[in-house]
Amino acid sequence: MRWRTILADAALAAVLAALSAVTVDPIVLVQPDSTRVDALAYVLIVVACSALVVRRRYPLLTLAVATTAVSAYLIVGYPYGPVLGAVAVAVYSLVLVWPVRRAVLAAGAALVVLLAHLVFSLGTLPALVGLVPGSAWIVVPFAIGTVVRLNRRAAVRERAAEARRAADDERLRVAQEVHDVVGHGLAAITMQADIALHLLPTKPEQAETALTAISETSREALDELRATLAVLRDNTERVPTAGLARLGALAERITASGTPVHTVVTGAVRPLPPGADLAAYRVVQEALTNVLRHAGPATATVRVDYGAEAVRVEVTDTGAGGTELARRHGAEGHGIAGMRERVTALGGSFEAAPAAHGFRVAADIPAPETRSAR
Numbered sequence: 001m002r003w004r005t006i007l008a009d010a011a012l013a014a015v016l017a018a019l020s021a022v023t024v025d026p027i028v029l030v031q032p033d034s035t036r037v038d039a040l041a042y043v044l045i046v047v048a049c050s051a052l053v054v055r056r057r058y059p060l061l062t063l064a065v066a067t068t069a070v071s072a073y074l075i076v077g078y079p080y081g082p083v084l085g086a087v088a089v090a091v092y093s094l095v096l097v098w099p100v101r102r103a104v105l106a107a108g109a110a111l112v113v114l115l116a117h118l119v120f121s122l123g124t125l126p127a128l129v130g131l132v133p134g135s136a137w138i139v140v141p142f143a144i145g146t147v148v149r150l151n152r153r154a155a156v157r158e159r160a161a162e163a164r165r166a167a168d169d170e171r172l173r174v175a176q177e178v179h180d181v182v183g184h185g186l187a188a189i190t191m192q193a194d195i196a197l198h199l200l201p202t203k204p205e206q207a208e209t210a211l212t213a214i215s216e217t218s219r220e221a222l223d224e225l226r227a228t229l230a231v232l233r234d235n236t237e238r239v240p241t242a243g244l245a246r247l248g249a250l251a252e253r254i255t256a257s258g259t260p261v262h263t264v265v266t267g268a269v270r271p272l273p274p275g276a277d278l279a280a281y282r283v284v285q286e287a288l289t290n291v292l293r294h295a296g297p298a299t300a301t302v303r304v305d306y307g308a309e310a311v312r313v314e315v316t317d318t319g320a321g322g323t324e325l326a327r328r329h330g331a332e333g334h335g336i337a338g339m340r341e342r343v344t345a346l347g348g349s350f351e352a353a354p355a356a357h358g359f360r361v362a363a364d365i366p367a368p369e370t371r372s373a374r
Contacts, residue, residue, distance in 0.1 A: 010053045012089070017049035020083040027079040035077035044073040048086040055093040060106060063090040067110040074117035087114060088141040095145030096152075103142070111138040178225065186221075189214050190292075194258075213256040220253075243277035244304060244311075247284065251302065254288045259317075260299045261288065267306030276367040279342040280304070280313045283350075286335050287315035287361040295319025295358060310348065311367045317358040339363065 024037050024045070035041075048069035055062040066086040073083060091110065095103050115134045193214060200207040251261040272280065284302055291300045298319025305312040336352050339361070343350040348365040 005056055006053065009055055013049045013052040013086075016052070016082060016085055016089075017046055020045045020049065020081055020085075024079065024081055024083075027081050031079040033077075034079035037078060040076065041073065041078045044069045044076075044078075045083050048073070048083055052086060052089055052093075055090060056097075059090070059094040059097055063087075063094050063106060063110055066090040067113050071113045071116055074114075077117075084137050088137050091138055092141040092145040092148075095142055096149050100146075107138050107142050111135055114138065189217050189221075209256075213253070217253055217257075220249075242281045242285075243274075244272065244281050244284075245277075246281065247302070247304065250281075250285060250288065254292065254300065257292055259288075259291055259295070262299065262301045264301065264303045265306075266304070269306055270369065272311060272367045275346055276311060276365045279346055279348075280311055280363070280365055282342055283313050283339045283361065283363045284315055286339050287352075290335055290359070290361075291315070291317045291319065298358060309366065309368050310364050312362070312364045314360070314362040316355055316360045319358045336361075 051065035
């Protein structure tokens with residue numbers, strides 16, 4: 001890329017030098033008071049334009065050489081022409097990379113040198129007349145360069161902000177996954193451990209069943225947690241590790257924890273888009289986890305309806321924890337807030353509120369049928 005930019009700048013310098021050299025003789029005809037063009041004029045044109053080759057690497061040197069050569073060109077009395085463009089390009093290049101204060105000082109010094117020919121040719125007072133048009137070769141590229149620089153900085157800041165937003169979104173997404181997996185697993189393990197402690201003194205054989213359930217639940221939770229963390233470690237595309245296909249196993253695990261779960265599936269069962277499938281499963285999982293934590297002695301019912309355009313999941317329970325759950329999650333804690341964010345991010349709708357008996361969670365998640373599914 002460095003050599004490509006150098007070649008581009010060399011091409012710019014060559015074009016500007018050729019344009020200045022070709023037009024200098026015709027310009028003399030419309031500026032009869034100017035000095036006749038000779039070899040020195042062409043040398044100064046070449047020197048001024050050649051400085052542009054290193055304008056990106058040495059912007060101050062470029063401005064100094066171009067301004068000195070052009071000023072000498074004008075002091076001798078050669079006609080105005082495209083050669084002044086070398087100074088303009090040099091000022092523009094300097095403004096892009098230098099701090100504003102230093103750029104102002106350098107451009108101001110270049111302006112003084114560039115307009116020195118007015119004093120030599122006209123004297124101090126008449127030179128003031130040519131101050132405004134002469135300064136345009138410095139002021140205009142300075143202003144353009146400043147605007148370009150501000151736009152570039154704004155673009156860089158926007159890209160950085162976008163990268164931060166993407167990183168924050170990814171962290172929140174992973175945090176939600178970890179919360180759902182660990183929270184559900186710990187809730188189920190806690191209930192099963194309580195059952196085991198209660199049965200151990202009198203019915204040790206049934207306590208063994210609860211301990212076996214603890215082992216299976218913890219193993220499944222660890223597997224899901226490893227899969228979720230592997231996404232960050234390997235920096236690969238996130239592949240959902242759970243879906244409604246595992247609904248039966250989830251219901252069995254909650255039932256083994258002491259809360260019977262009844263599942264009702266209606267509609268034409270079909271593979272769902274990965275995002276919708278994962279969101280539906282996580283909603284059911286988190287809702288059942290809340291039943292374990294807050295409902296007390298209760299039963300739960302999970303309904304899944306496969307519609308043509310969406311899948312609807314609904315979890316209700318018969319416990320007495322609806323009011324308590326509403327009170328504890330009135331400001332929407334991680335669980336309910338996470339379910340809502342999952343569903344709404346996919347364009348769906350979500351409800352969570354106390355029911356006549358217990359609590360009800362419902363979500364409609366867009367999942368249009370594909371032709372292959374039909």
